[in-house]
Amino acid sequence: MLTLYRRHKETCKNAADRYYRKCKCAVWAEGTVETKYVRRSLKTRSWERGEEIKRQIENGTEPAKQVPVTTVESAVDAFVADGIARNLNRNTIAKYKLLSGRLKDFADENRIADIREFTNAHAIAFRGTWKGAPRTQAKTLERFRSFFGFCVQNDWITKNPAKGIKAPTIKPSPTLPFSHTEVTDILKNADFRSQVFFRLLLHSGLRIMDAAQLRPERIEGGKLFLYTQKTGTAVKLPLPPDLIADLAKLTLVGGFYFVVESELPSSVAEYYRVKLGKAATKVKVKGAHPHRFRDTFAVRLLEKGVPLETVSVLLGHTDLKTTQRSYSPWVKSLQDNLEAAVQRTW
Helix, strand or coil: CEEEEEEECCCCCCHHHHHHCCCEEEEEEEEEEEEEEEEEECCCCHHHHHHHHHHHHHCCCCCCCCHHHHHHEHHHHHHHHHHHCCCCCHHHHHHHHHHHHHHHHHHHHHCCCCCCHHHHHHHHHHHCCCCHHHHHHHHHHHHHHHHHHHHHHHCCCCCCCCCCCCCCCCCCCCCCCCCHHHHHHHHHHHHHHHHHHEEEEEEEECCHHHHHCHHHHHEECCEEEEEEEECCCCCEEEECCHHHHHHHHHCCCCEECCCCCCCCCCCCCCCHHHHHHHHHHCCCCCCCCCCCHHHHHEEEEEHHHCCHHHHHHHHHCCCCHHHHHHHHHHHHHHHHHHHHHHCCCC
8 A cells, every 4th residue: 555745845835735735846655565665756746647656556557667778889889988078098098999899799790789688698708709918808808897887877787797707817927128139130120210110119118009199299309298197297208319300300291200101190000010020020039019119118227227116107107016017027126135135145
């Protein structure tokens, strides 16, 4: 048996209106239906309409609430748009878009129209289509979980189907910088524009996507603007004078240093990956990839005794643990302490 009442607001002060049920406050129902306690708003201000809904609830004839369909495509588009609105790093946005495209294709192949139809089994099957190293897959899983967490927050689904997926085991691999000889040999076998690109990576520690979209306005007074810290302090890095001079010799395409004709900024990175692979093959340097220039930049600083905290700032790491995990074996002070400890046992 249910009882109707109005849930009056503070602004409803007229006692006569309350008594005669003439106020415009919402109608609520409270009581038990088949031993189940019910207390809810009937989403109406009309007492007559409230009586009608009350009878439907008591008789079990209340129509089911229609939940609007949210397609997978609209959900992933909203997820990317939210990332852009939050002013996330452009590399992060690019990875969101890559995941979104793959998710759309997977949904089309499996005929998943409504995001609510995406089950745990689908999530596991989708994870099985990923390629790449364990660390890459772990990062993709984080973004996958974030997407469905976004869907839960927007009430498009009730639970995250990717939450129970375990991340792959990541075996730590030692950082492998280029040797001086390897760098020299690679540069000798590359064309001029590629040489300048590789030297920029070597002396700045930039990620390949950032270097590929470098513009002249980021260099001022022989210093490269890296980014602005959360404290508002600009981080600038001096570049070798000969590198600055060679950058000035490059013909700009679309305002970019390293964009070549018929290449878009987003595809420049792959263009130089191929260039590096060809140059490294000629001189028999194995495992050559652009990120090793960034590793070489960091290791050279650490071997000169530069504190790990300073290297972390230059690399743009938001967490010092990231730098420690990759480069702690190369910290000169740590190595000196280890050697001294061993020598004291002699």
